[in-house]
Amino acid sequence: ALWKGSKQRKKYMSRRQTFMSNIDSVVKIQSLFRMLAARKNYLSRLQYFRDHKNEIVKIQSLLRANKARDNYKILVGSENPSLTVIRKFVHLLDQSDLDFQEELEVARLREEVVTKIRANQQLEKDLNLMDLKIGLLVKNRITLE
Structure with missing residues (x-):
């Protein structure tokens, strides 16, 4: 050894x-x-x-969609969202003349819908009143005969 x-x-x-x-x-x-x-x-x-390219793409798109959804919830629901969240949605805040014109058109159409709804309600009231008067006239005619 x-x-x-x-x-x-x-x-x-x-x-x-x-x-x-x-x-x-x-x-x-x-x-x-x-x-x-x-x-x-x-x-x-x-x-x-x-x-596994297709599976990876699906998983990535799901993760991105979930992250975007979470960021949107933070943007809408939070009182003070982080700057990174705001940066991701700042493109939605850009307004052009077309956006402004579309908003004016929407407001005009909304007013038109409200006035037409009121007019329809008034017509319904008038129709109910006429229906009541016709019913009374028929009742009076029957009593006269």
């Missing part, structure tokens, strides 16, 4: 000395193997993504 340990130690020191004298080469070889392993991992992951 003393022989087997001494011999082993000499072997170990010799090997260590070889590595130390060639440390640059050892580091290059290690980095090459690490690069090859990382490349293999990257390529297999890339192939997985290519194989």
Whole structure:
């Protein structure tokens, strides 16, 4: 055992000395193997993504839709929404002349609808009154006969 340990130690020191004298080469070889392993991992992951492209796109769109919905809820429901949320919806605040004209048209149509509803209500009242009067006239005629 003393022989087997001494011999082993000499072997170990010799090997260590070889590595130390060639440390640059050892580091290059290690980095090459690490690069090859990382490349293999990257390529297999890339192939997985290519194989499942449709599912990934669906998941991404769902996540984006949920995030947009949450941001919109924050924008509408919160008293002080964050600046990032406001930035995402600032394009909705841009108003052009066309938007202004459309808003005026909507307001005009709304007023027109309100006046027509009131006119219809008045016509219904008049119709009910006439119906009542016709009923009374028929009743009077029957009593006269």
